[in-house]
Amino acid sequence: MIRPDIASQMVDLCAALLLLTCFAIVAQRRLSACVDLFALQSAFLAVTAALVAFLTGIHHIYIAALLTVIIKVIIIPRILKKVITRLNVTRELVLNINIPPSLLICGALVILAFYITQPIISLGFLLTKDSLAISLAIVLIGFFTMIARKKAVTQVVGFLVMENGLFLGATAAAYGMPLIVELGVFFDVLVAGLIIGIFTHRLQDTFDSVDTSKLTELKE
Amino acid sequence: MIESALIILSQAVAALLVSPFIVGLIRKVKARLQCRQGASVVQPYYDLAKLFRKDVVVSTNTSWIFTATPYILFASTLTAILLVPIFLSKVPINFAGDVIAVVYLLALGTFFLILAGLDAGSAFGGMGSSREAIVASLTEPAMILSIFAVGLTAGSTNLSTIVHKTALLQDIVTDPPPHLMAFVALFIVTLAETGRVPVDNPATHLELTMIHEAMVLEYSGRYLALVEWASALKLLLFLTLLSNIFAPWGIATEVEPAWMALGLAVWLVKVSGLAVVIGVIESMFAKLRLFRVTDLLGVAFILSLLAVVFFYILRV
Numbered sequence: 001m002i003r004p005d006i007a008s009q010m011v012d013l014c015a016a017l018l019l020l021t022c023f024a025i026v027a028q029r030r031l032s033a034c035v036d037l038f039a040l041q042s043a044f045l046a047v048t049a050a051l052v053a054f055l056t057g058i059h060h061i062y063i064a065a066l067l068t069v070i071i072k073v074i075i076i077p078r079i080l081k082k083v084i085t086r087l088n089v090t091r092e093l094v095l096n097i098n099i100p101p102s103l104l105i106c107g108a109l110v111i112l113a114f115y116i117t118q119p120i121i122s123l124g125f126l127l128t129k130d131s132l133a134i135s136l137a138i139v140l141i142g143f144f145t146m147i148a149r150k151k152a153v154t155q156v157v158g159f160l161v162m163e164n165g166l167f168l169g170a171t172a173a174a175y176g177m178p179l180i181v182e183l184g185v186f187f188d189v190l191v192a193g194l195i196i197g198i199f200t201h202r203l204q205d206t207f208d209s210v211d212t213s214k215l216t217e218l219k220e
Numbered sequence: 221m222i223e224s225a226l227i228i229l230s231q232a233v234a235a236l237l238v239s240p241f242i243v244g245l246i247r248k249v250k251a252r253l254q255c256r257q258g259a260s261v262v263q264p265y266y267d268l269a270k271l272f273r274k275d276v277v278v279s280t281n282t283s284w285i286f287t288a289t290p291y292i293l294f295a296s297t298l299t300a301i302l303l304v305p306i307f308l309s310k311v312p313i314n315f316a317g318d319v320i321a322v323v324y325l326l327a328l329g330t331f332f333l334i335l336a337g338l339d340a341g342s343a344f345g346g347m348g349s350s351r352e353a354i355v356a357s358l359t360e361p362a363m364i365l366s367i368f369a370v371g372l373t374a375g376s377t378n379l380s381t382i383v384h385k386t387a388l389l390q391d392i393v394t395d396p397p398p399h400l401m402a403f404v405a406l407f408i409v410t411l412a413e414t415g416r417v418p419v420d421n422p423a424t425h426l427e428l429t430m431i432h433e434a435m436v437l438e439y440s441g442r443y444l445a446l447v448e449w450a451s452a453l454k455l456l457l458f459l460t461l462l463s464n465i466f467a468p469w470g471i472a473t474e475v476e477p478a479w480m481a482l483g484l485a486v487w488l489v490k491v492s493g494l495a496v497v498i499g500v501i502e503s504m505f506a507k508l509r510l511f512r513v514t515d516l517l518g519v520a521f522i523l524s525l526l527a528v529v530f531f532y533i534l535r536v
Contacts, residue, residue, distance in 0.1 A: 054292065103518045
């Protein structure tokens with residue numbers, strides 16, 4: 001059996017890779033690259049979940065990891081890619097918050113997440129406890145991406161990043177939720193992805209743009 | 221005493237001999253990925269030998285800075301690489317300077333290269349110099365912070381101490397997330413500082429994009445050879461930092477010929493591996509627009525800053 005401190009560091013390393021892809025998503029302007037990075041992040045998430053399953057011997061996490069690969073690495077990125085090819089917008093030109101300040105804000109969010117979770121982590125005894133801070137940081141960055149970007153597609157990516165953070169948080173805090181809850185969440189995310197894809201199409205048809213700030217104006 | 225001198229000498233010789241090979245290897249990898257045969261990996265040695273035999277043409281409008289810069293650049297880069305552990309974890313002249321000295325020896329070379337670019341008064345030189353000044357000022361904090369992040373875990377800014385403690389895993393704190401962030405930050409810094417693809421393209425002399433090539437456009441003959449050799453040494457220095465700070469295992473921790481030979485072999489494998497990775501990255505990505513370079517270097521800065529901050533948060 002692997003020593004617990006080394007096992008915990010392996011999980012931390014995987015979680016840190018997820019956080020790195022978050023920063024890459026924030027710094028990326030091209031929409032299709034954002035989707036690719038989201039797929040990569042989900043792949044890291046699946047690896048983290050599989051690693052936790054292997055280290056703890058809890059088998060239902062394997063199923064969650066497999067579902068992550070199928071839904072978040074394959075299906076949802078494909079849907080989003082289709083949306084992007086139909087929209088003929090390839091990059092985010094005007095941002096609510098420009099990239100260098102966004103990066104600074106995300107750095108501050110990560111520090112905030114670590115401060116908030118530090119008292120909880122010191123009480124924990126699971127080997128995944130340290131990744132709780134990272135999962136909160138990922139949720140906050142995903143939330144921030146939804147605020148800082150104007151295009152509907154990047155907002156969807158932000159939403160999905162948030163979901164990845166929540167999944168990691170559940171794995172970190174309690175070795176995953178019960179299987180039935182996880183299945184429900186996956187179905188939810190899949191449907192949300194589909195609906196937002198259709199919604200983005202409608203947005204494009206009505207406004208000739210996927211800029212969500214146009215939704216605040218009334219139209220005849 | 222003689223032993224230390226021999227080690228310093230052998231480290232200098234190893235760095236000088238290996239650096240053109242790394243440049244050749246990256247070119248070879250790029251050529252193979254483009255389905256070309258490509259020049260041999262020893263081509264840079266021939267180039268240097270050719271340049272050393274050629275005459276020097278110096279513009280009559282230039283001052284002493286132009287002729288002194290190649291020597292200053294070469295000497296400062298070589299001194300910097302002597303302070304970095306290559307195959308022995310405790311380099312004999314580690315008393316002479318720590319990581320701050322390494323960073324600012326490199327900055328000294330960059331500073332004189334920027335001046336030399338301006339000296340001849342050509343439009344391209346000035347353009348290259350101003351761009352290099354932007355890139356250098358943005359990479360410096362990220363580079364310092366990412367090495368500090370590792371230095372904090374070893375409790376020292378001396379590169380020899382950092383590498384020695386990490387190699388033996390003795391009284392250091394290992395924490396994967398900060399290390400990973402510092403590594404990525406230093407890797408981005410490496411690409412920017414050595415003029416690699418997302419920031420600068422070493423393969424072209426396209427006036428709209430060149431940075432390093434624009435500055436050295438006026439150089440010829442042995443001056444150009446020294447400048448090129450110095451930039452190859454700088455690339456090797458960064459690759460050595462990346463491999464030996466973050467994964468020093470295999471390096472010799474005591475003065476023993478057999479261990480040092482093994483350390484040399486392991487070091488060669490590690491830097492060659494990193495060179496292949498750089499070649500692949502250069503083939504995969506397009507060069508960024510100059511004003512987008514700040515985004516990339518912003519990522520490096522934030523990651524290195526987080527790596528340092530994590531150390532304090534996780535110790536609270």
